[in-house]
Amino acid sequence: MTTTASRSHEEFFLDPQRCIGCHACEMACAECETNGQLAMIHVDYVDRAMSPQTSVQVCMHCEEPTCARVCPADAIAKDELGVVHSANAARCIACSNCVLACPFGVPKKIEPMKLMMKCNLCYDRTSAGRRPMCATVCPSGALWYGPRERMASMRPNSSPVNEFRFGLQKVRTRVNVMMPKGSTELVVDGTEAP
Amino acid sequence: MLSTLNLRALGWALLASALLAASVVAGSRNLQNFDGALAAYLFATLFAAFGIVYRYAVWLQRPPTRLYWRAGWRLLFSPRFPAYLAELARRLVDELALQRFIWKRSPKRGLAHVLLAWGCLSAFAITVPLVFGWVHFTLKAGTIDVYEAHLLGFHAFDFPLGGFVALNLFHALNWSSVLVLLGVFGFLRRRITDAGQISTQTFEMDLMPLVLLVLISVTGLGLTWDYELMQGRAHPFMAISHAITVILFLLWLPFGKFFHVFQRPAQLGVALYQREGEAGEQAVCPHTGEAFASRMHVEDLKQVTAELGYDYRLAGGGSHLDLSPQGKRAALAKAHLAARTESGAFFG
Numbered sequence A: 001m002t003t004t005a006s007r008s009h010e011e012f013f014l015d016p017q018r019c020i021g022c023h024a025c026e027m028a029c030a031e032c033e034t035n036g037q038l039a040m041i042h043v044d045y046v047d048r049a050m051s052p053q054t055s056v057q058v059c060m061h062c063e064e065p066t067c068a069r070v071c072p073a074d075a076i077a078k079d080e081l082g083v084v085h086s087a088n089a090a091r092c093i094a095c096s097n098c099v100l101a102c103p104f105g106v107p108k109k110i111e112p113m114k115l116m117m118k119c120n121l122c123y124d125r126t127s128a129g130r131r132p133m134c135a136t137v138c139p140s141g142a143l144w145y146g147p148r149e150r151m152a153s154m155r156p157n158s159s160p161v162n163e164f165r166f167g168l169q170k171v172r173t174r175v176n177v178m179m180p181k182g183s184t185e186l187v188v189d190g191t192e193a194p
Numbered sequence B: 001m002l003s004t005l006n007l008r009a010l011g012w013a014l015l016a017s018a019l020l021a022a023s024v025v026a027g028s029r030n031l032q033n034f035d036g037a038l039a040a041y042l043f044a045t046l047f048a049a050f051g052i053v054y055r056y057a058v059w060l061q062r063p064p065t066r067l068y069w070r071a072g073w074r075l076l077f078s079p080r081f082p083a084y085l086a087e088l089a090r091r092l093v094d095e096l097a098l099q100r101f102i103w104k105r106s107p108k109r110g111l112a113h114v115l116l117a118w119g120c121l122s123a124f125a126i127t128v129p130l131v132f133g134w135v136h137f138t139l140k141a142g143t144i145d146v147y148e149a150h151l152l153g154f155h156a157f158d159f160p161l162g163g164f165v166a167l168n169l170f171h172a173l174n175w176s177s178v179l180v181l182l183g184v185f186g187f188l189r190r191r192i193t194d195a196g197q198i199s200t201q202t203f204e205m206d207l208m209p210l211v212l213l214v215l216i217s218v219t220g221l222g223l224t225w226d227y228e229l230m231q232g233r234a235h236p237f238m239a240i241s242h243a244i245t246v247i248l249f250l251l252w253l254p255f256g257k258f259f260h261v262f263q264r265p266a267q268l269g270v271a272l273y274q275r276e277g278e279a280g281e282q283a284v285c286p287h288t289g290e291a292f293a294s295r296m297h298v299e300d301l302k303q304v305t306a307e308l309g310y311d312y313r314l315a316g317g318g319s320h321l322d323l324s325p326q327g328k329r330a331a332l333a334k335a336h337l338a339a340r341t342e343s344g345a346f347f348g
């Protein structure tokens, strides 16, 4: 892999509140060379009946990726840059374990191809020092990629957070979510689940 | 070294290689029909068998793999046996023989892989019985141009030298090589031109297997080239270079990319699991209100994640895994909105 030009001081910052649902990132994502014209990013209405709020989700590149651990085929690998890759095309047996177990709801399974695909941080671009496609087009700053100090000066009232808690499970990620200043974790413990 | 050795897997691997060795002795009638010139190939094959079974047994001990392995066999031999056997047969043809799912990824990938896989599989089908001494040929007594084929020491059939049967029998491996080369070039083309592949491939896992297959095929074809057109003058070189490449392939079989040949049939177990799931109760996402997977699958994954050391249980009962992927994304967005709302500013 061409990792020589990777700029490790650049990070991904996600601010779901800023998503305006324009789908520009989706179009850009489909241009990424690693996923063959298919968009991997998710743009959703959060609760269509109640509000027009939209939200955007990329792979968070977890430190201990649940997707990789539940894969029966050893098809998902995390590399030395901390990037969690799309399924290995020769190994994935399309079981959907990763789709159902990822706490962020990220992987997509393409059934006819018997293949899981997901965001791999535009590996062709980020490993060569370029920004991911989605972050180059997002007009509202919901997706931003660059040096941490730049982000700090742009958003003085927010803190990047990369620790999450889903129920009892703590998850640390490579990608950050912008939270109110001083926050250290984002707790996701929906009350809807039975 | 000893502490990382997996004793269970070691047991299975030793058993498998011992059984294989015994079947070679029995099938070649106490090595009477075994061709000593092929001894190096035999030892490499025995090593490969050992390695493959060892790795497979270690692999089956991983919780998610064990889930599908057990469920697959349990479902096959369940009361739905006839239906599941039919499903298995259909998938065997569609997925393992024709590999239709790879054609869906792209027709070029499908074609390249079918050529490559069937080239390899046919080559194995021809060479393995020869290496094991299960099949051998002799000149029919009292003739100078009729060959006898023997299977496991029993006389199978006769055929005249120089005839149609002889020509195809002795050249079958060349056809395999041609199939492999065509397939490999299809994949090499992709690996050299596709920007996505270029950025993610590694030499050991992606390019080396293709290069090795080219070397095996070319040196194999070289053997025929040599005795048809060079009166066998290059035979020692061709024979040794072919042996070295094939033996490297066999020794590497359990470790590298080629192991997928043994892993892939797992997709049949997954197919039965999914069919069983479709027929049973569905899991309904509390957020979307829609069915998104089988209840069995969701419950099994709670078990598997727990075995792996994850705990996605929620404070108020239930589990984060009860949500569909869309439900999980919405839960995160809502938690984020709640945190922003609480702070008094949506942005900052």
Ligand code: HEM
Binding pocket: A089, A090, A091, B095, B096, B097, B099, B102, B105, B109, B113, B116, B117, B118, B120, B121, B187, B188, B191, B206, B209, B210, B257, B258, B260, B261, B264
């Ligand atoms: C018989 C069942 C087999 C199945 C179901 C199978 C399945 C697959 C799949 C799904 C891929 C990924 C292809 C893609 O999407 O690009 C693959 C790649 C590959 N297979 Fe197989 N395979 C089988 C047998 C074989 C055999 C016998 C060989 C020869 C040793 C082989 C050699 C390869 C190679 C070299 C690649 C990598 C191609 C590349 O991307 O460079 N396969 N296989």
Ligand code: SF4
Binding pocket: A058, A059, A060, A061, A062, A065, A066, A067, A068, A084, A101, A102, A103, A104, A105, A106, A107, A118
């Ligand atoms: S966010 Fe999901 S898909 Fe991405 S690494 Fe984590 S578990 Fe895997």
Ligand code: SF4
Binding pocket: A067, A070, A071, A072, A073, A074, A075, A076, A087, A091, A092, A093, A094, A095, A096, A097, A098, A099, A109, A115, A116
């Ligand atoms: S769908 Fe593929 S990548 Fe995902 S867990 Fe199953 S085998 Fe692994």
